[in-house]
Amino acid sequence: MSELLLSIVRIGFLVALWWFVISVVGVLRRDLQAPRDAKPLTPARTPKPRPTLRARKSANKLVITEGTLVGIVIPLGTTPITIGRAADSTIVLDDDFVSTNHARLTPQGKTWVIEDLGSTNGTWIGRSRVTKPTVLSPRSTLRIGRTSMELSS
Amino acid sequence: MSENLRRYRVSTRRSAELVLLIGAWLIGVFAWILVDGATGAGALAGWTTLVSSGLLLLFAHTVVRTQAPYADPILLPVAALLNMLGLAMIHRLDVAGEQRALANGSPKPTPDVYAQITWMALGLIFFMITLTIIRDHRRLQRRTFIFGAAGIVLLFLPIIPGLGSEVNGARLWIKIGTLTFQPGELAKIALTIFFAGYLVSRRHTLALIKNRVGGLQIPRAKDAGPLILIWILALLVLVGERDLGTSLLIFGLFIVLLYVATGRRAWVAIATGLLVVGGVLAYTAFGHVRVRFSVWLDPFEDASGRGYQIVQSLYGLANGGVFGTGWGLGYPQLVPFAKTDFITSALGEELGLTGLIAIFILYAIIVERGARSAVATRDPFGNLLAIGLSTVIGLQAFIVIGGVTRLIPLTGLTTPFLSYGGSSLISNYILIAILIRISNAARAPEIDEEQSVQK
Numbered sequence: 001m002s003e004l005l006l007s008i009v010r011i012g013f014l015v016a017l018w019w020f021v022i023s024v025v026g027v028l029r030r031d032l033q034a035p036r037d038a039k040p041l042t043p044a045r046t047p048k049p050r051p052t053l054r055a056r057k058s059a060n061k062l063v064i065t066e067g068t069l070v071g072i073v074i075p076l077g078t079t080p081i082t083i084g085r086a087a088d089s090t091i092v093l094d095d096d097f098v099s100t101n102h103a104r105l106t107p108q109g110k111t112w113v114i115e116d117l118g119s120t121n122g123t124w125i126g127r128s129r130v131t132k133p134t135v136l137s138p139r140s141t142l143r144i145g146r147t148s149m150e151l152s153s
Numbered sequence: 154m155s156e157n158l159r160r161y162r163v164s165t166r167r168s169a170e171l172v173l174l175i176g177a178w179l180i181g182v183f184a185w186i187l188v189d190g191a192t193g194a195g196a197l198a199g200w201t202t203l204v205s206s207g208l209l210l211l212f213a214h215t216v217v218r219t220q221a222p223y224a225d226p227i228l229l230p231v232a233a234l235l236n237m238l239g240l241a242m243i244h245r246l247d248v249a250g251e252q253r254a255l256a257n258g259s260p261k262p263t264p265d266v267y268a269q270i271t272w273m274a275l276g277l278i279f280f281m282i283t284l285t286i287i288r289d290h291r292r293l294q295r296r297t298f299i300f301g302a303a304g305i306v307l308l309f310l311p312i313i314p315g316l317g318s319e320v321n322g323a324r325l326w327i328k329i330g331t332l333t334f335q336p337g338e339l340a341k342i343a344l345t346i347f348f349a350g351y352l353v354s355r356r357h358t359l360a361l362i363k364n365r366v367g368g369l370q371i372p373r374a375k376d377a378g379p380l381i382l383i384w385i386l387a388l389l390v391l392v393g394e395r396d397l398g399t400s401l402l403i404f405g406l407f408i409v410l411l412y413v414a415t416g417r418r419a420w421v422a423i424a425t426g427l428l429v430v431g432g433v434l435a436y437t438a439f440g441h442v443r444v445r446f447s448v449w450l451d452p453f454e455d456a457s458g459r460g461y462q463i464v465q466s467l468y469g470l471a472n473g474g475v476f477g478t479g480w481g482l483g484y485p486q487l488v489p490f491a492k493t494d495f496i497t498s499a500l501g502e503e504l505g506l507t508g509l510i511a512i513f514i515l516y517a518i519i520v521e522r523g524a525r526s527a528v529a530t531r532d533p534f535g536n537l538l539a540i541g542l543s544t545v546i547g548l549q550a551f552i553v554i555g556g557v558t559r560l561i562p563l564t565g566l567t568t569p570f571l572s573y574g575g576s577s578l579i580s581n582y583i584l585i586a587i588l589i590r591i592s593n594a595a596r597a598p599e600i601d602e603e604q605s606v607q608k
Contacts, residue, residue: 006191010479013187014504016180017511020234023176024227024518027169094598096529 059112059138059151062105067147069093076151080106083144084117097121097145103130111135112151114142121145166226167218173230174214178207181237184480188245191481192252199244202270206240209277216281217589225522225592231515232585235570236273236578238512241480242492242499243269243573249486265492265573272575276582283586290591294534297350304343305386307336308403312393323565324394335576337390337399338567341545342584344403348410349537351379356414356533371419380420383407384427391435397442398552398566402545404428409544410537449562462489466498466557477505492573494565497557513554516569520547523588529595539591542584 062074062081074081074091081090084102093102099119106113115133116123123130124143136142138151182203189199210233217224247264254261287293293300311317311324318328326333352359359376387404390396408424435442444459452460452467465488472483485491485499492499501509523543527536546569556563567577 006479006482009187009190010482011476013180013183013480014476014507014511016183017504017508020173020176020180021511021514021518024173024231024515027166027173027227028518028521031166096525 059153061152062149063152064147064149065141066149067093067145068095069147073152076105076107076112078107080104082117084119093145093147095145095147098147102144105136106133108135119144165222167214167222170217170226170230171214173227174210174233177230177234177237178210180234181206181241184238184241185244187480188241188248189481191479192245192248199266202240202244202266206237206270206273209274213277213280216284220281220284221589221593223593223597224589225526225596227518227522228585228589228592231518231522232570232582235512235515236276238500239496239568239571239573240266240269240273242485242496242503242571245481245503246486246492246499248481253486268575269573269578272578275575276578279579280582280586283583284590287587287590290535290538290587290594291532293346293538293587294350294353297347300343301347301351304340304347307340307343308386308390308399309393310336323396325396325399325565335574337394337396338576338580339583341399341402341406341549342542342580342587345406345410345541345545346538348407349534349541352410352414353534353537355379359411359420360415360417362417372415372417377423380407380411380424380427384424384431388431388434391431391439391442395439395441396565397435397445397562398549398556398564401552401564402548402566404431405548406541406544409548410541413540414537445562445564449559452559462495463557463559463563465489466495467559469498469502470558473502473505475506477501477503477508479503493567494553494563494572495557496568496571496573497554500571501558512571513550516547516550519543519585522592526588526592526595530591531595535591535594539588539595542588545584546581 060076062076064070064072064074069091082101082104083089083091083093083098084100085093085095085098086100089101099117099121101117102119103117103123104115106115112135113133114123114125114130114136116130125134125136125140136151138153140150142149142151185199185203210229213229217229244264244266247262247266250262251264310327313327316327316329317324318326318333320326325335325337327336359372359379361373361376362371383404387400390403391400404424404427408421408428411420411424412418436446447454448460448463452463454460456464469483469485469488472478477483480503483499483502485502488495488498497509497512500512504511520543523539523546527539527543530536530539549566549569552561552564553566553568555561556566567574569581570578
């Protein structure tokens, strides 16, 4: 074999090896994202438009705007609701990035207070991580794992 | 709530597995062709070997498809690629051995690659059997102590006079007739199951805190019993079998699982202390440990004697450079035990740093997939078991590759999936089968199937 052919073949093998590694990483990445082909069989209800200023009264529902449960509306009463992977949570999120007992939403007067229960990946309002019980304002997005939700009235 | 959540078409990703598996096989065939082309060996004389390895992998894939449809799609192809690369390198070293025999006029040595493909076949058969028999990994938990006893018996089997046999100074093999087997390789799986099962039931007690010193939360002294016992076990392996690698692997595995189970850094600190004490004891008591240590510090001091192997390995790696010499064009046969312990240096010489890094990433991917299954699994036993099994692969690869590249003192262990050797290959395929079983449980939707899963 000629010298040139030899180096082409030699580099070709390394390219093939790395092609494999990169395609594995590709499969791995797609695995980390929310499943793309997971479509709810029940048509998703479009999330309600954001509440206008008029809506000053206390929020009475929680709308899921992103994630596998998108479109689900959870009515809020006067009792706290829990979010987590545990089967006895009010909202069960089957998501590896969600801890067993992840967060709790507690009513306080007309507002709702979000509290992280020591989760691994955190509870987020917009881009800030919830470190202490925080009042959740109706316009902000609450993110837990791959799921986003908002208060609505 | 969960009704809505569960009504999805679940992606099983089996086709991705098939594509990657075919890719892994093709890379193996590519390597084989390059070896034959470069060394001028008979044009693909080993095509039966290649075709049978491909068929075996395909068969293993169909078993995963039917027995564990939601399993992780990456574990099997990555293991298969490592196995195929190992086969190609063993073939390459066989060719080198034949050429040397031809030059010396001595009789042709029997090629090892056919034995290795037989071991691969047996490994994949055990893989399929494991996957079929163990329907639910939690059943292993009920037999925690049986596995513990089995692990210890397997570990010390080679010490029994008459049964054990000593090869190159280490007493790791048992010999029944002409068949030799390295029971320590199976012991590591049994012990992982035992550690996981035991720590699951004891983790709350072990996590209790006595008091705080600085930032460290110190556990109660009376809970240190198991740690001390495992430490003594590891030392006994070192004394009885002169096997530094297995001893380090078992103790390292226990430290990792103890940390994962309790989340207490103090245990890691205490265990590291014990490791240092054990190391010093071994250094002062055993000549062979001292030799390993001095060779590690300065291999060139006795480059044609004790340091010969490691020096040849370093020369090989240097000869390979960044892109390697190419398959069949280096001199990996100059390193003693190139087919077993030193296969990494052989691959490093012919594939270069670029190829070696790809191989390291493949090991890292196996560990990552195992850890990921552990995070996703719903039961604490499966969690610890998956972490433990992936730790075994990662730690073993680290100990042996670290030794070959002179990062740490050399200890004899097989490189998972790459090295020549039946016990190791079979055990590692069983290990991957258990990981695949756990990942299947972790990724499967929790539902009765006929209701909503569309395959």
